[in-house]
Amino acid sequence: MQQPPVSQAWKSVFLGFPLPSQERQFSNFQWQQQRRFLAWVQLVYCGCILGFLLFTGLLLEGWQQANWQASLGLACWLLSQLILTWCSLQIVKARVAHCLFAVLTLQHFVLMAVLMSSESLLSISAPSWLVFSLPVLLMLFYMPFFLALLVLLVASSYSFVAASSLHIETQSDWFNSELVNTSLIYALLALLIGLSHNLRRFRYTYEQGIDLCNDKAEVSAGASSLEHSSSDTDELTGYANFVRFRQFSEIEIERSSRYQNAYSILLINVNHFSVYRDKLGSDDANQLLVKLANFLQSKIRKVDLLARCDNDQFVIGLPESSLYQALDTAERVHDALNSEFWEMFPDDLDLGSRLGVACIDGTTNTIDQLMAKAENAMNNHRSASALSYGR
Missing domain, CATH: 3.30.70.270 (Reverse transcriptase/Diguanylate cyclase domain)
Structure with missing residues (x-):
């Protein structure tokens, strides 16, 4: 990628890189840096989902009733998360990783919609289960900014509509009591995602600008040394x-x-x-x-x-x-x-x-x-x- 000077780094941070190929190279570089943390993100996410089930009593209820279907579903879900994590660690291209994270996020909100359909969870407010969803929202930080916002909006809207449609009598109450809080949480998430992306871009362009300055210094030093030494120059052609x-x-x-x-x-x-x-x-x-x-x-x-x-x-x-x-x-x-x-x-x-x-x-x-x-x-x-x- 053509490396921007340090003084021009802010343009790449706030306006994006001028060429699509530069954006792809930035995404691939960023994914290579982030991939090593994915296993920890998935581990925290699974822990928070289990904590959510324990907090709401669903886990204890299934254990007391010896509900083998719920146990089998939980085991399959944990196995699917393990497989998806392993597949993610094998991915090299950022675009493929972005698609996988979008699927994981949609899967999470579908799961939350299913859990919210339980009668025992009617008292759980939207901000409460959003807090338990925060680890999976860390995956949004792996995706491009606008894609992350789109996935967040579509997935969360679907889960809320799906959950509220199962209890029509509570739908109007939900809009009156939870819409403002949920909107504030979404705005905060959008702000955090935007800041995260800008910090990554600034770090990337700053490092490349430093490398470019160092390269120029090396070239200048090399050119001056070549005036006194022919070890790097072909005697016949001068190149x-x-x-x-x-x-x-x-x-x-x-x-x-x-x-x-x-x-x-x-x-x-x-x-x-x-x-x-x-x-x-x-x-x-x-x-x-x-x-x-x-x-x-x-x-x-x-x-x-x-x-x-x-x-x-x-x-x-x-x-x-x-x-x-x-x-x-x-x-x-x-x-x-x-x-x-x-x-x-x-x-x-x-x-x-x-x-x-x-x-x-x-x-x-x-x-x-x-x-x-x-x-x-x-x-x-x-x-x-x-x-x-x-x-």
Whole structure:
């Protein structure tokens, strides 16, 4: 995700991120941080529901009457909560988690409507059972703000209507006595949810802004040190060498695992370069590499890093680029090389380039694995002009 400066963080907090993809990345990052607390939330929720049953006497009544149906229902409910918690901990994508939490919240309010249908619970006020519902409402803090409010409104309205419709004679009394208190509780919950989301966004944008400032400082320090040292620079082209590219890629891969950003590489190999060097000499061959490096640099973004990784091979690091975005870049570079750069050389030299693309995923998360995947994809095509990506 493109990281906002610290001074612009408030826009992301109160107005949201400008691109839908940034919102998805924020949600995925937030879910990865929150997932470890879900088991505790579910444990407290189950404890509060059991406390509600004990407080209202339903648990004791079922025990005294040896009601096996109620006992079986309670056991099935506890088992379902255990299964749902386990499933939630396996979820990676935030959107799937949001859907599951919406279902859990709706399930909870249906349960409350069923419990409120009991004759012994007619004296229980709406604010009282809402207090016992607060643990499940913690799940609303996992969902996007407007989705959380919508689920809260729909689910609670359904449960109240369902419970009151079972006792028509008490419906008017409920609206007169409980509507104001319930509305105040809903307003308080909406305020707490809004504050929670804003605090999360502020923390996320602040941390990313700090990272961006640190990165800029590192780049500036690196640039000044490179003026006195050539350890990170290719002597022939003046661009980065593979040592610098490895450092750059390791930082981007670490950031990818932290913020769920994408990172891809584009590997470019010159075909028949050794034949060209044998025919025209090493000086002309070196000039070709310099011209090629300058040409490639003109076709990529400022945030991308071009490096020479072998005698006749270049690699480009593409931060925040998914596989499809990297393929778009590769196709654009591939077409430009064929239509602009290689046209400057005679056809009898048979010069060309092969490109390979690779992106980090669940099985490819190191620079060596990325390079191997891109090289394998590139080597699948031996023609003078080919583009492939790692699978």
